[in-house]
Amino acid sequence: MLQIIMKEITSTQNTYIKQLVQLKEKSRERKKSGLFLIEGIREVTLAIKGGFELETILFYPELFSEQQLSNLTLSDISTIEISKDVYEKLAYRETTEGILAVAKSKNHDINDLEFNTKIPLVLIAEAPEKPGNIGAILRTADAANVDAVIIANPKTDLYNPNIIRSSVGCVFTNTIATGNTNEIIEFLKSKNINIYCAALQASVEYHTQDFTKPTAIIVGTEATGLSDEWLKNSTQNIIIPMQGEIDSMNVSVAAGILIFEAKRQRDFK
Structure with a gap:
């Protein structure tokens, strides 16, 4: 009281x-x-x-x-x-x-991130800038109950009012970490977490992969995609098959499709 x-x-x-x-x-x-x-x-x-x-x-x-x-x-x-x-x-x-x-505010340093499971599912967004997209990603992560959201090379601070508003408070419900790309890749490798990059190059359809093991799904911006460092260290690049005229979709929508495929596999394992 x-x-x-x-x-x-x-x-x-x-x-x-x-x-x-x-x-x-x-x-x-x-x-x-x-x-x-x-x-x-x-x-x-x-x-x-x-x-x-x-x-x-x-x-x-x-x-x-x-x-x-x-x-x-x-x-x-x-x-x-x-x-x-x-x-x-x-x-x-x-x-x-x-x-x-x-x-x-809380500490969000990647080096302090800990998991409560041996098979974590992590959603990573590289250099997201628009608060609305970040908020939508956090809502997706909350809905899927992922083990962590990691923001690589953040361009907007997490406590921007637009992020709090667009996430409908999910900035408070998710475990969130931040760091630069190299730090995060090193962290994932130290935890033996598979890296699946949403990218056009050398990709296979996302639903063909096994996401029941420790998994990180990485999405980039619509404008520039993921940096070469991610692609060099990817376990496998994955792609969402597109049936229209364009070759990309909103980053938060793509994240939702990929994360919920991982959840579907884990629920039916």
Whole structure:
């Protein structure tokens, strides 16, 4: 049960609110402080369930009541009632539930990644840039309950509000690691994980491969595909047969097809 340690802020010119606006808008500030904003009851709830440490909760009582606040399963935490103006200044979405939280980011270093199984299934995306694609990949990974998502050469920080929003909170439900391509390849080899690269070159149809062993499925961007380093170290390049005029599809769609084939094989093993 949350003990409400009540404060109130009504001015958008408040120094703390200005700091939160910086967290909302600037990746540099998120990385420097190790803090980020979460918006929405589902997202806040998933963050709590995912073991994220919340520093402060802010709520607009017209949309989110003290009773709802008291129902959150948390230890004592700083809680701030905010005005409509402050809420609208901080809120990223036009329609939301009147609650925000300031949370501490987690460590996502690839060298600290551990698995709870001997046959992990890992989804890896190299250099994804669009928050919407990253969010969709995280939703797919959550739906398939993969053992980890790894972002190689990340170009967008994980706590970008657009990623949190587009992932519908799945940034909090997945085990996520980041690193450069070489670090990740070295990590996979050290764990004897097979590397399956989604690529056009020297590829076989994805459903012909055995994904019941330790498996990493790697997808690249639609524009550039995967780097040569991945292709050099691939156990096997795989391809989704295309029956139309184009030779590629959205990266999150491709990831979903490949991951769920691996899940299908494992479910029927």
